[in-house]
Amino acid sequence: xxxxxxxxxxxxxxxxxxxxxxxxxxxxxxxxxxxxxxxxxxxxxxxxxxxxxxxxxxxxxxxxxxxxxxxxxxxxxxxxxxxxxxxxxxxxxxxxxxxxxxxxxxxxxxxxxxxxxxxxxxxxxxxxxxxxxxxxxxxxxxxxxxxxxxxxxxxxxxxxxxxxxxxxxxxxxxxxxxxxxxxxxxxxxxxxx
Amino acid sequence: xxxxxxxxxxxxxxxxxxxxxxxxxxxxxxxxxxxxxxxxxxxxxxxxxxxxxxxxxxxxxxxxxxxxxxxxxxxxxxxxxxxxxxxxxxxxxxxxxxxxxxxxxxxxxxxxxxxxxxxxxxxxxxxxxxxxxxxxxxxxxxxxxxxxxxxxxxxxxxxxxxxxxxxxxxxxxxxxxxxxxxxxxxxxxxxxx
Numbered sequence: 317x318x319x320x321x322x323x324x325x326x327x328x329x330x331x332x333x334x335x336x337x338x339x340x341x342x343x344x345x346x347x348x349x350x351x352x353x354x355x356x357x358x359x360x361x362x363x364x365x366x367x368x369x370x371x372x373x374x375x376x377x378x379x380x381x382x383x384x385x386x387x388x389x390x391x392x393x394x395x396x397x398x399x400x401x402x403x404x405x406x407x408x409x410x411x412x413x414x415x416x417x418x419x420x421x422x423x424x425x426x427x428x429x430x431x432x433x434x435x436x437x438x439x440x441x442x443x444x445x446x447x448x449x450x451x452x453x454x455x456x457x458x459x460x461x462x463x464x465x466x467x468x469x470x471x472x473x474x475x476x477x478x479x480x481x482x483x484x485x486x487x488x489x490x491x492x493x494x495x496x497x498x499x500x501x502x503x504x505x506x507x508x509x
Numbered sequence: 510x511x512x513x514x515x516x517x518x519x520x521x522x523x524x525x526x527x528x529x530x531x532x533x534x535x536x537x538x539x540x541x542x543x544x545x546x547x548x549x550x551x552x553x554x555x556x557x558x559x560x561x562x563x564x565x566x567x568x569x570x571x572x573x574x575x576x577x578x579x580x581x582x583x584x585x586x587x588x589x590x591x592x593x594x595x596x597x598x599x600x601x602x603x604x605x606x607x608x609x610x611x612x613x614x615x616x617x618x619x620x621x622x623x624x625x626x627x628x629x630x631x632x633x634x635x636x637x638x639x640x641x642x643x644x645x646x647x648x649x650x651x652x653x654x655x656x657x658x659x660x661x662x663x664x665x666x667x668x669x670x671x672x673x674x675x676x677x678x679x680x681x682x683x684x685x686x687x688x689x690x691x692x693x694x695x696x697x698x699x700x701x702x
Contacts, residue, residue, distance in 0.1 A: 431635070446591070448638075
């Protein structure tokens with residue numbers, strides 16, 4: 317389970333053999349079956365979860381009972397309600413598994429301790445967060461300026477393999493469009509090809 | 510000029526005397542007069558700017574010529590088009606000074622080098638970015654769920670001194686409301702007191 321994590325970290329920073337052995341002790345592995353929850357709205361998010369296998373999503377539910385997709389997380393992604401994790405306030409998101417999944421959980425205490433024990437993890441998280449800020453800004457910008465077709469093309473270009481694994485109604489919700497609109501866009505794109 | 514920066518860093522991490530002396534060489538001080546630009550839309554953002562004195566803002570201008578406030582930065586804040594800075598794509602924001610200001614500029618190269626020369630700066634930026642992610646998520650959430658009055662109360666509670674320094678039309682733009690709505694809210698709040 318740790319190979320995916322270690323190779324993800326090594327894309328960003330250099331780990332010594334000692335670091336690689338030391339870091340495993342800070343994580344708790346967990347299996348989550350399809351449709352099972354990792355976090356429920358209103359609970360405090362006690363862990364950052366690194367996805368070593370499978371596919372999960374964060375979403376919230378409005379007063380009318382409609383689900384709103386937030387993000388997907390698959391192999392090599394971290395998933396959490398980051399605000400709840402850091403501040404201890406109740407989570408506004410649900411996290412559940414779209415496929416049978418395996419995650420490595422890093423608790424709040426271990427998050428602090430791992431950066432003290434393995435200082436290069438500060439660099440790893442620094443790079444992870446700076447990329448995340450850029451992605452969030454782009455997505456925010458795209459949500460304002462792009463058409464539904466442009467949004468879909470951007471998503472499928474950046475994540476060509478994963479988009480086939482995600483149920484199409486969730487892709488539509490992520491893009492903020494109706495499932496029928498997504499079907500029409502995909503049909504048009506196929507014709508253009 | 511460096512005292513504000515050093516004390517800001519020391520709120521988050523411990524700096525040795527050697528670190529404090531070393532870090533100054535990575536920054537270029539710059540004075541910006543009121544209304545002067547630090548960055549113009551379409552240019553590449555070449556520096557992260559730490560505000561050691563004064564008040565700046567980032568904003569964009571839509572096709573109709575209307576300005577949309579993004580963020581304010583005053584003493585102890587970093588200001589940039591972070592996406593442009595990291596990726597080298599043209600900036601979508603303008604940055605200008607609301608007051609006569611002094612900033613410390615950290616170039617892209619120096620940003621990489623400072624974390625190699627002073628590794629605790631990775632920890633500093635890691636903490637800075639994790640706070641920034643939380644703030645952005647809260648603001649996004651607030652923009653969807655809060656009323657204009659709630660938004661104003663949240664802003665003035667978290668930044669009581671600074672809000673008096675910002676022209677009220679910019680505060681209104683930041684909150685996404687008309688200046689007249691802001692005046693009415695403030696009048697109502699005064700009556701309630």
